Amino acid sequence: MSTKVSDSTIRRLSHYLRILETLERSGGGTVSSTHLAQAAGTTAAQVRKDLSLFGSFGKRGLGYQVADLGDRIRGILGLDRSWPVVLVGAGRIGSALFEYRDFRRRGFEIVSVLDRDARKVGVRWGPIEIEDAATLEAVIARESVEMLILAVPAPAAQEIVDRAVAAGVRGVLNFAPVRLRTPDGVFVHNVNMVMELEALSFDLTSREHGLEVGRGD
Numbered sequence: 001m002s003t004k005v006s007d008s009t010i011r012r013l014s015h016y017l018r019i020l021e022t023l024e025r026s027g028g029g030t031v032s033s034t035h036l037a038q039a040a041g042t043t044a045a046q047v048r049k050d051l052s053l054f055g056s057f058g059k060r061g062l063g064y065q066v067a068d069l070g071d072r073i074r075g076i077l078g079l080d081r082s083w084p085v086v087l088v089g090a091g092r093i094g095s096a097l098f099e100y101r102d103f104r105r106r107g108f109e110i111v112s113v114l115d116r117d118a119r120k121v122g123v124r125w126g127p128i129e130i131e132d133a134a135t136l137e138a139v140i141a142r143e144s145v146e147m148l149i150l151a152v153p154a155p156a157a158q159e160i161v162d163r164a165v166a167a168g169v170r171g172v173l174n175f176a177p178v179r180l181r182t183p184d185g186v187f188v189h190n191v192n193m194v195m196e197l198e199a200l201s202f203d204l205t206s207r208e209h210g211l212e213v214g215r216g217d
């Protein structure tokens with residue numbers, strides 16, 4: 001039977017990893033679940049619960065080896081390899097994402113950018129040239145890509161995803177404000193900054209409604 005892992009657990013693992021990487025840079029050693037919890041804004045019990053989903057880590061009373069736990073979390077998150085990524089949509093969002101250097105540092109390399117606008121196709125962006133969106137399937141095969149970033153207008157999104165999935169893509173980071181339909185085994189993560197702002201607005205107004213903001217599962 002497979003274990004269900006919540007999105008919040010995955011986010012906390014990313015958070016723990018950042019803390020561990022800071023500790024690795026300052027010499028490593030060991031870290032307690034209490035320290036990790038404080039730095040991540042959660043409880044020691046939550047840290048232990050999150051990690052226990054993936055096996056046993058650390059020794060009771062001795063804490064976790066920073067380097068070892070970092071490696072294990074990188075393995076759990078699939079960050080012990082690099083992921084070539086194709087970006088479709090060389091517009092404002094697309095160019096901002098392409099410029100973002102942390103992707104490559106964390107193992108996500110945008111190996112191709114595609115657009116359907118003839119004025120953009122062939123334009124050089126650093127080491128790459130924007131390619132014609134009509135060649136999407138060929139690019140996915142050439143680069144052995146499983147991840148797609150979608151930064152096109154909403155009406156264009158579904159068709160691109162259908163083609164990409166048929167060509168072998170299994171994960172989509174979607175910026176278009178549209179709910180995409182994909183078959184089982186294909187994962188879509190939507191980025192919607194308006195929803196984030198709405199959540200923030202809720203946080204700021206919740207007291208007026210007598211509500212307490214909680215950050216549980």
Ligand SMILES: NC(=O)c1ccc[n+]([C@@H]2O[C@H](COP(=O)([O-])OP(=O)(O)OC[C@H]3O[C@@H](n4cnc5c(N)ncnc54)[C@H](O)[C@@H]3O)[C@@H](O)[C@H]2O)c1
Pocket residue numbers: 088089090091092093094114115116117120133151152153154156160174175176177191192193194
């Ligand atoms: N997730 C968020 O929070 C957020 C924030 C802002 C914008 N967006 C969304 O991101 C998307 C991109 O926004 P933008 O401001 O970069 O737009 P933009 O108009 O600057 O860029 C869109 C690009 O997509 C290209 N394109 C259009 N149809 C295409 C197709 N069928 N195949 C390939 N390329 C195609 C266009 O030529 C253009 O270069 C939009 O859907 C927008 O609503 C999301």
